[in-house]
Amino acid sequence: MTTVVGTIEGEVWKQLENVKDPEIPSISVVEMGMIHRVLVEESHVVIEFMPTFVGCPALKIIEQNIVDQLSALPGVTNVQVELVFEPAWTSERISETGREKLRQFGIAPPPGKPEDHWEIACPYCGSRDTTLDNLFGPAACRSIAYCRDCRNPFEALKPIY
Amino acid sequence: MTANRLETVEQAKANPEYRTALTELLYQLADDDLVLSFRGSEWLGLAPHVEEDVAFSSITQDTMGHAAAFYGLLEGLGEGKADDLAHLREANRLRNAILVERPNGTGHYLNNPRYDWGYTVVRQYVYEIFKQERLESLTRSSFAPLAQLARKMRPEQRYHLLHWQTWFSQLANSTEEARQRIMAGVERVWTDAGGLFDLGPYGQAIVNFGLIEDGALLAERWTEKVKRAFEANSVPWPGNPQQGQLNGRAGQHTDDLKSALAELAEVYRLAPAANW
Numbered sequence: 001m002t003t004v005v006g007t008i009e010g011e012v013w014k015q016l017e018n019v020k021d022p023e024i025p026s027i028s029v030v031e032m033g034m035i036h037r038v039l040v041e042e043s044h045v046v047i048e049f050m051p052t053f054v055g056c057p058a059l060k061i062i063e064q065n066i067v068d069q070l071s072a073l074p075g076v077t078n079v080q081v082e083l084v085f086e087p088a089w090t091s092e093r094i095s096e097t098g099r100e101k102l103r104q105f106g107i108a109p110p111p112g113k114p115e116d117h118w119e120i121a122c123p124y125c126g127s128r129d130t131t132l133d134n135l136f137g138p139a140a141c142r143s144i145a146y147c148r149d150c151r152n153p154f155e156a157l158k159p160i161y
Numbered sequence: 162m163t164a165n166r167l168e169t170v171e172q173a174k175a176n177p178e179y180r181t182a183l184t185e186l187l188y189q190l191a192d193d194d195l196v197l198s199f200r201g202s203e204w205l206g207l208a209p210h211v212e213e214d215v216a217f218s219s220i221t222q223d224t225m226g227h228a229a230a231f232y233g234l235l236e237g238l239g240e241g242k243a244d245d246l247a248h249l250r251e252a253n254r255l256r257n258a259i260l261v262e263r264p265n266g267t268g269h270y271l272n273n274p275r276y277d278w279g280y281t282v283v284r285q286y287v288y289e290i291f292k293q294e295r296l297e298s299l300t301r302s303s304f305a306p307l308a309q310l311a312r313k314m315r316p317e318q319r320y321h322l323l324h325w326q327t328w329f330s331q332l333a334n335s336t337e338e339a340r341q342r343i344m345a346g347v348e349r350v351w352t353d354a355g356g357l358f359d360l361g362p363y364g365q366a367i368v369n370f371g372l373i374e375d376g377a378l379l380a381e382r383w384t385e386k387v388k389r390a391f392e393a394n395s396v397p398w399p400g401n402p403q404q405g406q407l408n409g410r411a412g413q414h415t416d417d418l419k420s421a422l423a424e425l426a427e428v429y430r431l432a433p434a435a436n437w
Contacts, residue, residue: 051360053317054227054317055227055230057222084189085306085310087311088309110335132213135170135216135323136220136324137219138219140219140317141275160317161316
């Protein structure tokens with residue numbers, strides 16, 4: 001029985017890599033650090049899901065995408081997504097791969113530790129000669145910045161600690 | 162707060178008096194954020210510049226998301242669907258403070274809007290300071306799911322506060338006209354701001370159950386912060402804010418709230434069964 005449960009859990013984590021943030025489609029919910037735990041009891045799967053922002057309008061879409069993605073798995077009859085606020089998601093939870101993918105998408109990742117200074121490096125050329133043009137951007141989690149070296153506007157994820 | 166900590170919705174439901182006090186408080190939290198967000202959304206396209214349109218919309222969207230999270234807790238407590246709670250209640254069922262329902266100015270956003278930016282900046286700023294104090298107190302709430310939610314909201318809310326603090330300080334230290342408009346905004350905001358701290362008819366139970374600290378205590382902390390901000394920007398302290406005739410926490414509201422709700426819920430009410 002343990003082996004069966006173990007297999008489903010591993011498969012679930014693999015499938016979660018295919019669930020992307022609808023607003024940043026290159027990065028998965030796993031790389032964003034949004035999955036707290038995967039609980040499997042026989043064919044019943046519970047995903048403990050940590051929102052990056054409470055007010056994020058994409059939450060419902062992500063929840064639905066998780067359910068759709070996992071329901072197709074053999075041996076899974078029921079998928080439940082539970083929002084978890086404690087422990088709370090912080091910027092620290094974004095993985096190194098996630099940070100690299102954010103840069104590739106043109107978004108500067110937030111500082112990796114709560115005590116780190118919020119220094120915004122340009123995701124295109126790496127320059128630190130940047131300005132924060134608007135603390136608020138196209139989504140609650142993002143700010144708008146500008147690179148004075150390569151003269152590109154870009155977005156930066158707000159630190160959440 | 163020494164009251165027993167309740168870990169789950171089921172525990173809250175098992176104690177009818179606790180549940181009543183909790184739902185009353187949650188309506189206050191949700192309705193304040195919802196109605197102020199609606200007022201914020203009316204500024205879209207009318208804010209002083211395009212960057213402000215982006216920023217204010219983002220703050221408004223996030224704040225509406227906070228309201229949705231509070232309605233979600235109410236849904237869990239058996240109050241009905243979160244979307245219905247936001248859209249289908251009549252004005253006298255809402256528990257928001259009067260301050261957040263006041264119109265942005267005269268006119269309508271589609272028709273000759275003469276909105277008052279000075280009033281808006283002061284209202285948003287003092288509300289965010291209030292919200293920060295309220296969230297801080299809620300992190301120690303006896304209802305664990307609410308305490309957890311408040312802790313998660315805090316870092317987001319800090320960005321909102323920073324934004325309005327910047328506007329307040331820049332306008333108060335700008336031209337004479339900007340300064341006058343800020344002072345006029347303060348005067349108008351002060352006729353209602355006292356109502357924020359009222360915990361409504363179930364206030365005593367809310368405090369006794371350790372759901373949040375007493376409104377007078379929140380008012381004290383708020384006053385200290387706002388006084389310091391006013392001093393730093395040479396804005397004279399107008400004294401303690403008034404509460405006004407109507408008590409929003411008891412379901413008493415202006416006609417402006419009725420028209421705001423009619424507008425907010427217009428589409429939803431056309432087809433409440435529709436899936437959005």
